[in-house]
Amino acid sequence: MLKHNNRTSIATIAQRLKRAGRSAVPALWLLSDELRLKDPRAAIAALPRGAGFIFRHYGLPNREQLGRELRQHCRQHRILFSVAGDTRLAARLRADGVHLPQGLAHHAIAARQRNHNWLITVSAHDQSSMFRAATSGADAILLSPVFATASHPDAKPLGPLHFALLARLVKIPVIALGGITAANARRIQGASGIAAISALGV
Numbered sequence: 001m002l003k004h005n006n007r008t009s010i011a012t013i014a015q016r017l018k019r020a021g022r023s024a025v026p027a028l029w030l031l032s033d034e035l036r037l038k039d040p041r042a043a044i045a046a047l048p049r050g051a052g053f054i055f056r057h058y059g060l061p062n063r064e065q066l067g068r069e070l071r072q073h074c075r076q077h078r079i080l081f082s083v084a085g086d087t088r089l090a091a092r093l094r095a096d097g098v099h100l101p102q103g104l105a106h107h108a109i110a111a112r113q114r115n116h117n118w119l120i121t122v123s124a125h126d127q128s129s130m131f132r133a134a135t136s137g138a139d140a141i142l143l144s145p146v147f148a149t150a151s152h153p154d155a156k157p158l159g160p161l162h163f164a165l166l167a168r169l170v171k172i173p174v175i176a177l178g179g180i181t182a183a184n185a186r187r188i189q190g191a192s193g194i195a196a197i198s199a200l201g202v
Contacts (some may be wrong), residue, residue: 006182013185014194025140025173026052029195036197043201052080055100061069067093104128108136134170145178164190
């Protein structure tokens with residue numbers, strides 16, 4: 001019950017942020033993780049309709065097969081399905097979008113040419129990478145880490161104040177990612193939504 005309440009609270013805060021920013025980009029995003037969320041099916045089913053799911057699981061030998069299963073699962077629950085780091089795989093899976101790591105931000109233009117209907121998100125971790133993402137043709141940026149996170153324990157958190165300052169520097173939606181919980185989500189300002197792994201797990 002506590003996990004359900006936390007997930008609901010984060011979803012509510014994300015939706016409030018979206019209304020403030022008037023963005024068409026999903027307010028809530030779940031990211032898959034090979035270690036912390038091996039099988040995201042239950043977490044996907046628990047998301048509110050219209051949320052987004054980013055399929056990572058980079059190292060799996062059967063990544064495409066799992067991607068097909070999760071894409072169908074997302075369709076059943078009306079969740080946007082995005083593939084991380086591989087536009088060819090995204091095309092084969094008939095994904096709704098593509099998520100590009102910070103180092104591949106320059107591929108956003110080619111991704112847009114490949115499929116005009118894709119929703120393209122790009123990761124950023126500082127001001128310079130955020131500007132590159134904003135000028136790459138992306139629809140939104142996932143800026144992280146806002147708080148200390150188990151995914152990148154050595155990364156220095158931006159903190160909610162610095163995050164808000166950076167988010168205001170670009171015109172496209174900025175999604176908050178990294179160490180977000182039901183408790184600290186209330187401290188986020190300037191975002192158009194929230195992305196998480198463990199906090200949205202089941």
